[in-house]
Amino acid sequence: MSVMRRALLVAVSAATAVVMAAGPGAGAEAGSAGGRGGDPGPGGAPGAAPAPASIAPEADLAHHGHASLWSGELTMRLGSENHGPSPLPDATVRIEFSVRLVADQALPSNCLWGGERIVLCRTGQLRAVGRSREIALGLRTVGTPDEVVVRIDTAWNGGASDRNLENHQHRVLVPATGDLYAF
Structure with a gap:
């Protein structure tokens, strides 16, 4: 038994x-x-x-901004937005560059180096249907490339599920024209 x-x-x-x-x-x-x-x-x-x-909470995280390249100076402005429905306690944006960047450049206080060509930036808390403060990067490239490809993606979103991958994954070709290229 x-x-x-x-x-x-x-x-x-x-x-x-x-x-x-x-x-x-x-x-x-x-x-x-x-x-x-x-x-x-x-x-x-x-x-x-x-x-x-x-x-898991559901949040639709989006990253938008612009990038410019001129004489080896790469400037970038990026903002993150949560389309909801749930708030996010924090998120991390991963920015990857196709060219090498000058080592030991200063980054904003909410960003850090993730490798030779990778910068990780914290968005801070994002309420549902809310925006983060803008992230501004001014980086020097090694040499003066004719173009740079910048990849923007969410590295971490607080464990939320995001069904819309279209608005937080971007690949931007930035020719060395000094013009702003939006994403």
Whole structure:
């Protein structure tokens, strides 16, 4: 009998894990066994609802701005925006350059070097349907390239889910004309 109880316990545990992974109420209709009817639910008491699964907040993070290149001087302004619906406690923007940059250049206080060609910048808290303060970069390239490709992406968004990848991933070709190239 002990072996039978163990097998039943393993089967019930596996079924509970599958139901919890599927989320509360998945596959259960009102009044069905294990639901909110008179039968005991996963909580053990009659009518007990299953414990809610942890759901990541959803936030649509976007990055927009412009970049310019002239005589080896690369300037960039970037702002981040949260289209909601959830606020973000913080986010990190990853900016990657196709050319080498002069080492040990000063960055704004909310930015740091992530490699020879990568800058990471913190946006700060973004309320739902809110904007960050603008990030301004003035960087020297090694030599005077004819063009630079700048890639902008979200490195971290506070664990939120973002279904719209179109507005926070950009690849911008910046010719050495001194003109502003928007993204």
